[in-house]
Amino acid sequence: MTDLSVIGGGSFATALVKILTENKIQISWYLRRQEQVEFIKQEGNNPDYLSFVKLDRAFLEVSNDLDFCVKNSPIILFAVPSAHFGSLCENLDVTAIQGKVVVTAIKGTVGEHNMLPSSFVARNFGIDEESQAIIAGPCHAEEIAMTKKTYMTIGSPNVEILNKLAPYFSSHYVTVNTQEDMSGAEYAAIFKNVVGVVCGMAKGLNYGDNFMAVLVSNAIYELETLLQALHVKQKRISCSSYLGDLFVTAYSAHSRNRTFGELIGRGYSVGQTQNTMNMVAEGYMATKGLYKTAKDLNINLPIVNTAYRILYNHMAVTTEFKLLERNII
Structure with missing residues (x-):
């Protein structure tokens, strides 16, 4: 088991993985393409996004098996475009995610009903807001990659989740603020x-x-x-x-x-x-x-x-x- 699973292979997902591995958090990282998975395993950087960032492979377990990554951690962080979130979830074993803490770093509405990511998670997985958190900005991936001073906000109505997640993402260049407001x-x-x-x-x-x-x-x-x-x-x-x-x-x-x-x-x-x-x-x-x-x-x-x-x-x-x-x- 790892501490946290990151779902998504884009620039923001890569920036978050950078912070987490620097903090020695054991990560399962889901990426859709096998070539991307193999490159990261061998070279320690994402060839498609923020390719100059070296990641500590000692804290990474990279896979293109979505269900494996979800089952492998108690905390699941989705960092994918909102337009792709619905189709991604269609391929996910719902039972694999139930009972987990779900964190979304998704800045858009989901599906034809224009649902908030937190509402979509609640409806599709039966996970209420007390077991959810969101990551909010301002935090451009490019500046995280360059270790420029950044302030990140983590929101959740559950103070225990906030206290758990804040140290995961805090560093000498990232200050984490917490708030109980999500929507x-x-x-x-x-x-x-x-x-x-x-x-x-x-x-x-x-x-x-x-x-x-x-x-x-x-x-x-x-x-x-x-x-x-x-x-x-x-x-x-x-x-x-x-x-x-x-x-x-x-x-x-x-x-x-x-x-x-x-x-x-x-x-x-x-x-x-x-x-x-x-x-x-x-x-x-x-x-x-x-x-x-x-x-x-x-x-x-x-x-x-x-x-x-x-x-x-x-x-x-x-x-x-x-x-x-x-x-x-």
């Missing part, structure tokens, strides 16, 4: 990815810092509107898992959502943008989910509306931004 942080993580896309569009259209400041200010108001309408229990919105994560996604060159939006702003189609990027931009699917949520709640979110019309109604990005200029203050 508020999950919605904030989903929303900030949409904001990142729209900020990228603004950059692609050559808007300046003055406009960007107003855009982000309005994004804060929209986030407050969304959380109030959802009646979610939340910490103060100024904490790092809310505004910190929003700011870094809106402004950072490491933000894949901002990069995605910038290409759209420069005239690329959605298909061209997805083919150009080798990583998933969660904001694309998040836009669809949040747009539906806002409609269901009867609230007006102009930034979300702008993203939806451009990405899904294929409206001209220049036209939509002229409209957005009149709808933000």
Whole structure:
């Protein structure tokens, strides 16, 4: 048995494995492709993501057998794109995960019903929130890989789980904050990815810092509107898992959502943008989910509306931004 299993082979999963193995936590690591598994076993680094990061193989058990990895640890950490989470779970033996602690590092809604990751886990595996936790930002994988100072938030209503997990991820360059709010942080993580896309569009259209400041200010108001309408229990919105994560996604060159939006702003189609990027931009699917949520709640979110019309109604990005200029203050 290992201490914890990580499910996912992308950049954030790799960054989390880096922290865990540095802390001498025994890890079972599931990756889908056998070639990736064999390379990590032999070379000690992920050939596809953050390939410059050397991982301590003494604390790694790498496999492409999902059920084995899930059965092999009491704590299961899912770090996969939200769009792939549902199909991944279809291949998982439900009995293998029951009774485990489930941690999600997933920043998007899941499935056609736009469920929060924690709600999806509860519905599909029968694991209530008391046995769950989430990992929230702001924590770009690239900066973790370079050991740049990072603040990570772990959320769970179960204080025992928080006390268990916090030392796993703490290090000289990672400060872990804990909070008992999960759903508020999950919605904030989903929303900030949409904001990142729209900020990228603004950059692609050559808007300046003055406009960007107003855009982000309005994004804060929209986030407050969304959380109030959802009646979610939340910490103060100024904490790092809310505004910190929003700011870094809106402004950072490491933000894949901002990069995605910038290409759209420069005239690329959605298909061209997805083919150009080798990583998933969660904001694309998040836009669809949040747009539906806002409609269901009867609230007006102009930034979300702008993203939806451009990405899904294929409206001209220049036209939509002229409209957005009149709808933000």
